[in-house]
Amino acid sequence: MLLLAMDTATPAVTAALHDGSSVVAESSRVDARRHGELLLPAVDAVLAEAGVKLDAVTGIVVGVGPGPYTGLRVGLVTAATFGSALGVPVHGVCTLDGLAYASGLDDGPFVVATDARRKEVYWARYEHARSRVTDPCVDRPADIAEQVAGLPAVGAGALLYPETFQDTRGPEHVSAAALAALAAEKLASGADFLPPQPLYLRRPDAQVPKNYKVVTPK
Structure with a gap:
C-alpha cells in the first residue's frame, strides 16, 4: 500500500505519503493564496523524499473540506486527476476529521x-x-x-x-500526514470514506452578477 494524501481546504497546502504502517514523507506550507501553485511541487517533494515514482501510488486520500471554494477545489481536482490517470481509488476524508485525529484528544x-x-x-x-x-x-x-x-x-x-x-x-492547521494515517486505519478496518466531493456548506464568493446581459453578435 502507498497512499498519497493531500488537502487544500485551509490555508495549509499539504501532501504526504503513507505506506500502510507509517508516514514516509510529508510537506506542508501555509499560504492561503497559492494553493494552485504549491500543491504539485509538494507532491513532487514527497515522492522525491520517499524515492518513489507517482505510478507506485495505490490510492489517493483527499481532504473534502469544508473549506472556501477556490482553495478546496484545487486539491479535489488534483486528486481526481491522479486517481483517473493511475486507475486507483480516491478516498474523501473530512478535513475537520484530520485535525481531530492529529489532536490526539x-x-x-x-x-x-x-x-x-x-x-x-x-x-x-x-x-x-x-x-x-x-x-x-x-x-x-x-x-x-x-x-x-x-x-x-x-x-x-x-x-x-x-x-x-x-x-x-493544537494543531492549528490540518496535515496530509494525519489524513493519510487516518485513512490507513479506515482501510484496515473496512470503514467507509466520504465521496471525493467538496463540502462547501455555502455558495462561493464569486457569482454571476444579477441581471447579467448576454451579448451576441449581430
Missing part, C-alpha cells in the same frame, strides 16, 4: 474549528479523536458560544475567536 468531547472567512467558522463536535458526533457546520462564533462552552477547541478558527473558544489546543 481521547479523554472527552471537544470541537474543531477552521476559518470560514466572513467572520464565520467551519466546525464540528467530536467525542474523541476518531469520532465526530455532528455534521460539519458553518456559523458565526457568537451564535454557537453556548454549544461549545467549556470544550477544548482545535484549529485556526478557534484561535481567531478566543471569546468563544476559550480552551484552544
